[in-house]
Amino acid sequence: MLAREHIDTLGALLGAGGLLTAEADMAGYERGARYDSGRAAFVARPASTEAVSAVVAYCARHAIALVPQSGNTGLVAGSTPDATGTQGVLSLDRLRSTFELDFDNRSLRVDAGFRLSEINARLEPHGLFFPIDLGADPMAGGMVASNTGGARFLRFGDVRRNTLGMKVVLGDDAGTVVDFGAGLRKDNTGVDWKQHFIGTAGAFGVVTECIFNLERLPQQVATAYLVPRSPEHVTVLLNAMEVRLGTYLSAFEGMSGAAITRTLAHVEALRNPFPGGAVPDFVILAEVSRSWLPRAAEQQLDAVLEEVLADIWSLPEEPLGDAFVGPVHEMWALRHALSEGVKSSGYVVGLDLSFRRGELMRFRQHMSDLLALEFPAVAICDFGHVGDGGVHFNLVVPKLADGTNDMATAEALRERVISVAVEEHGASFSAEHGLGRRNQRFYDRYTTEKLKSMAAQLKQAVAPAPIGTARLG
Amino acid sequence: MLAREHIDTLGALLGAGGLLTAEADMAGYERGARYDSGRAAFVARPASTEAVSAVVAYCARHAIALVPQSGNTGLVAGSTPDATGTQGVLSLDRLRSTFELDFDNRSLRVDAGFRLSEINARLEPHGLFFPIDLGADPMAGGMVASNTGGARFLRFGDVRRNTLGMKVVLGDDAGTVVDFGAGLRKDNTGVDWKQHFIGTAGAFGVVTECIFNLERLPQQVATAYLVPRSPEHVTVLLNAMEVRLGTYLSAFEGMSGAAITRTLAHVEALRNPFPGGAVPDFVILAEVSRSWLPRAAEQQLDAVLEEVLADIWSLPEEPLGDAFVGPVHEMWALRHALSEGVKSSGYVVGLDLSFRRGELMRFRQHMSDLLALEFPAVAICDFGHVGDGGVHFNLVVPKLADGTNDMATAEALRERVISVAVEEHGASFSAEHGLGRRNQRFYDRYTTEKLKSMAAQLKQAVAPAPIGTARLG
Structure with a gap:
């Protein structure tokens, strides 16, 4: 319990509505999107960078721990307080306040509290968008703090690639406010400090304003479901598509049959899109898009995609078992429903892994064999980003006889899969969800002492x- | 002069051919590509990461300054020794040794001593390339240390965007060898340390091995020279092209008439491509490209480009004064000859600036007015990367009556232009050439004390x- 004096000072500093301390008011800030919940000493809601600075400075001087939080949509306990009740949110x-489009520069200066959906809705009339594609709807600040990737990384990259600058309140006694970058695309004039605040979950301070690169909105999109003839043919298929489509190819997403089946059962609005309703073992959602309308002499995109698939169909490797071009919205609706769909069928151990692209399917096969032996009751319901080597490796653990979650199995499973992924397949244990309490132990285990010591000095x-929620030292 | 004992120890450590001390042998390593030359205490040429580590460790323990150097093609004195004769190269x-293509991952693990041209020649049979396009031919290590950009940044980005990992020898007493990243595209598991070695000219250590992202080779390219109706129409033209061409647009380069005229006069092999030989005041080289061959129902790329230009021609803003589609190789040959061509006509103050895209032409106009008043004898012979806001703002200073270079005017000019660019137009004083002795004073002036202090602690x-040649603290 925090001393009354601190609460009073912070309350005065933040003004009406700026500080929450009643349990009912704080509840929404104490619980994460899926796995985590804790207890906050208070929730500070500054409305300006100056106010953030004042809160950070006060708390730093009084050794009060702060957890920055924006949209609170993360899955690694990166933006919620722990159970002690001593941390402030x-x-x-x-x-x-700030939402400044620089049309000629294709860039946006935006405050950390704007949601992705809102940013893109406001940009749409200008034919521009912030090219991060997610099922969730985070705020700008959290996207930077977790270096979000998403389903169109293949063409547009992650938040790191699309961040041209930021305003930051450093986690020091003065709550020092610093501007990094002014929206330039080329700038090599020293240490690129903004990189430190991307993907480090607030460990170095609070991003209050971002300058993002924008891209032209796609004007035409076509999608297809591809069924690879076998898991080994997935990479062949990816290469064949890239060779034939170049930068037209904007997504190449993998969906396991297990995830699809559970999702179709759970989400009534979805139609089973497969012939005779037979869900294949593994399906690729491929998307092609272009940011212009077809000119007179140009094919429609569906025709391009169909022609390319016909070409790949006749390759000597025969990578394609089946393929059908279909309605874009419907095909993505299934993809984006998978996360919720899988969750409905049991307790989900959700792992956010990435691999070198050729290694992903080998890992998947390895896991399929290994889990069948060691955890036969567990279902692999993965999906994700084959085109960039990322996968949401979701494992569904059946409930115990008494109807409760089998947390012992869940923990053992998590431990086992991450060990094999990192140690035998060169994986990242956090591809695009960032750092938080939930993956702290893997950071501790897989970071060398030398790098921890460097990180501790950098933090100092x-x-x-x-x-922040991550301990880097 | 370095103690004999150190030379002997380093020589023994490096073996035959590994250490140069004779003046004739060292000369090529003491002089930069254009502006700088100095004197080396020795030139160490280790042939492995382990040997780099041994040299760094020995020199660190004996406080011997080291300047890492790879292709030595830079323009900011970032890879040559100073005049004291106390620094080792x-x-x-x-x-x-290492050149490992991971085809499925579209990545290459390559030692720092391979040249860009060599890397791309070896990748060509695989249909892949490292997408940095330069007039110069640097080695991998130097490209990382200066975060090279180049002429196709608009589509492919800089070295930072295309670096997936590296092996580094830290500048410490142990010459600690560290691996950052293993070729993954998504990896958010702590501080992204590799960022520190990109664009910092060796201040934190020596990059000995790089893992680069590769892209599919373009299969079809078309180019045009565009003459904007006025400087104000350049940005209108850029936006109009982006809207109509999306990711087809792979370059949008600016060339001043002054630079073109000097280059045509200097390089005999070049043909004057303009109707009647009349060189316009400002010309855009626009390139469209795609990484696939045209399908049956698809237009050739020059037809696409011509159609788009016809469309832009009829815009109400009338941004286009003239335009002609022409042979790709010839159009780029002029662009790539500009750097040498300009150099031939007097002493060149070469500034490597970048701006928000809309600001670049405003700066150019401002400079044109200001220099006409303050430095009437100086010619602005700029060219560069309008599509990403970068410009090689080259100023040609006439020789003195005695035939020597007018260094006093050159220095005053450099000072004046950079001050106005940075202070009044929000420019970067080093867009893509990185850090070195030549721009140290601008780093010192435009970096806040807070950031210098943080950089000093990070360096420590x-x-x-x-x-390295840069002092960050």
Whole structure:
């Protein structure tokens, strides 16, 4: 329990509505999107960078731990307080003033509290968008703090690639405000400090304003479901598509039959799109798109895609078992429903892994064999980003006889799969969800002592205050 | 002069051919591509990461300053020794063993001593390339250390975007060898340390091995020269092209008439491509490309480009004064000859600036007015990367009456232009050439004390040894 004096000072500093301390008001900030919940000492809701700075400085000087939070849509306990009740939540949800489009520069300066959906809705009339494609709807600040990737990484990259600058409150006694970058695309004038705040879950401070690169909105899109003849043919298929479509190819997503089946059973609005309703073992959702309308002499995109698939069909390797071009919205609706769909069928151990592209399907096969032996009751319901080597390796653990979650099995499973992925397949244990309490132990295990020591010194130099959920040292 | 004992120890450590001390042998390593030359205490040429580590460790323990150097093609004195004769050059030109293509991952693990041209020649049979397009031919290590950009940044980005991992020898007493990243595209598991070695000219250590992202080779390319109706119409033209061509647009380069005229006069092999030989004030080289061959029902790319230009021609803003589609190789030959061509006509103050895209032409107009008043004898012979806001703002200073270079005017000019660019137009004073002795004073002036202090602490934590040409603290 935090001393009354601190609460009073922070309340005065933040003004009406700026500080929440009643349990009912704080509840929404204490619970994460899926796995985590804790207890907050308070929730501070500053409405300006200056107010963020004041809160950070006060808390730093009094050794009060702060957890920055924006959209709170993450899955690694990166933005919620722990169970001690001693940490304050620093919510960015009132940072919503600045929204400055620089059309000629294709860039946007935006406060951390704007949601992705809102950003893109406002940009649409200008024919531009922030090219991060997600099932969730995070705020700008959290996207930077977790370096979100998403389903169109293959063409547009992650938040790191699309961040041209930021305003930051460092986690120090002064709550120092620093501007990094001014929206330039080329700038090599020293240490690129903004990189430190991308993907580090607030360990170095709080991003209050972002400058994002924007891209032209796609004007035409076509999608197909591809059924590879075998798991070994997935990479052949990916290469064949890239060779024939170049930068037209904007997504190449994998969906396991197990995930699809559970989702179709759970989400009534979805139609089973497979001939005779027979869900294949593994399906690729391929998307081609272009940011212009077809000119007179140009094919429609569906025709391009059909022609390319016919060409691949006749390759000597015969990588394609089946393929059908279909309605874009419907095909993505299934893909985006998988996360919720899988969740409905049991307790989900959700792992966010990435591999070198050729290694992903080998890992998948290895796991299929290994889990059948060691965890026969567990179902692999994975899906994700074959085109960039990422996979949401979701494992569904059946409930115990008494109807409760089997947490012992879940933990053993998590431990086993991550060990094999990292140690035998060169995987990342956090591809695009960032850092948080939930993957701290893997950071501790797989980071060398040398790098931990360097990180600790960096933290000391930049942000000595107890801020963020990740311990880097 | 370095103590004999050090020379003997380093010589023994490096073996035959590994250490150069004779003046004639060292000369090529002491002089830069254009502006700089100095004197080396020795040139160490280790042939493996282990040998780099041994040299770095020995020199760190004996406080011997090291300047890492690879292709030595830079323009900011980032890879040559100073005049004192006390610095050793650590050349990476024998680091040429590892060249491992991972075709499925579209990535290459390559030693720092391979040249860009060599990398791409070896990749060509696989239909892949490292998508950095330059007039110069640097080695992999130097491309990372300066975060090279180039003429196709608009589509493919810079070295930072295309670096998936690296092996580094830290500048510490142990010459600690560290691997950052293993070729994954998504990996958010802590501080992204590799970012520190990109664009910092060796201040934190020596990159000995790189893992690069590769792209599919273009299969079809078309180019046009566009003459904007006025400087204000350049940005209108850029936006109009992007809207109509999306990711087809792979370059949008600006060339001043002054640079073109000098180059045509200097390089006999070049043909004057303009109707009647009249060189316009400002010309855009626009390139469209795609990484597949045209399908049956698809237009050839020059037909696409012509159709798009016809469309833009009829816009109400009338941004286009003239335009002609022409032979790709010839159009690029002029563009790539500009750097040498401009150099031939006097002493060149070469500035490597970048701006928000809409600001670039405003700066150019401002400079044109200002220099006409303050430096009327100086000619603006700029060219560069309008599509990403970069410009090689080259200023030709006439020789003095006695035939020598007018260095006083050159220095005053450099000072004046950079001040106006940075302070009034929000420019970067080093867009894509990185850091070196030549722009140290601008780093010192435009970096805040807070960031210098953070950089000094970071340097202390990662690489306390005297290494590299940039002083970050």
